[in-house]
Amino acid sequence: EVQLVESGGGLVQPGGSLRLSCEGSGFTFSSFWVIWVRQPPGKGLEWVANIKPDGSETYFMDSVRGRFTMSRDNAKNLQSLQMTSLRADDSAVYYCASGGNLAYWGQGTLVTVSS
């Protein structure tokens, strides 16, 4: 069974950090881009970042560039989104998606930035 599972969300104070993980199973995780998408409460989907299969290229949306970084460990089928200097407007459900032509999506993990 194919699965993508996000983890690491939670409540964090403004200026704090969180590390989200995306773990794939049931498909060749190492062969595909991973993208992160977020959805603030009651709002639309927003592309955040993506990373190449071998980790050699990453792209970030303007508002998170310089604050978010990505890495992946294909031996563990794991990809991470490191988020620092978090702001209230980073609060959202964060989804990862991967597989051929974004075939697979996780169920999301909630990040809340609040004091």
Added chain:
Amino acid sequence: QAAVTQEPSLTVSPGGTVTLTCVSTTGPVTSGHSAYWVQQKPGQAPRTLIHGTSNKHYWTPARFSGSLLGGKAALTLSGAQPEDEAEYYCLLNYNGPWVFGGGTKLTVL
């Protein structure tokens, strides 16, 4: 970064046909944007219906089709069903970065 615009809402009758469109602020949408269409129902994770402008995943109902129409990406639903009521997002690639449209809330009524 570029912005992508969609109709905020559309209504279609059961069995009817509707076309959702996706416009890029940088110019015409082309095959190079590899347009995706993503469906999201309330309380659920997104699901990709269309990739590469017009290609379907195996789970995509045949009544959905993707195309380029007058410089826009388009998603056409022919023979709408009640279960097609959802939010639909287009997603365009800009040589690395991606951008979502604001979404179209489709009502089947």
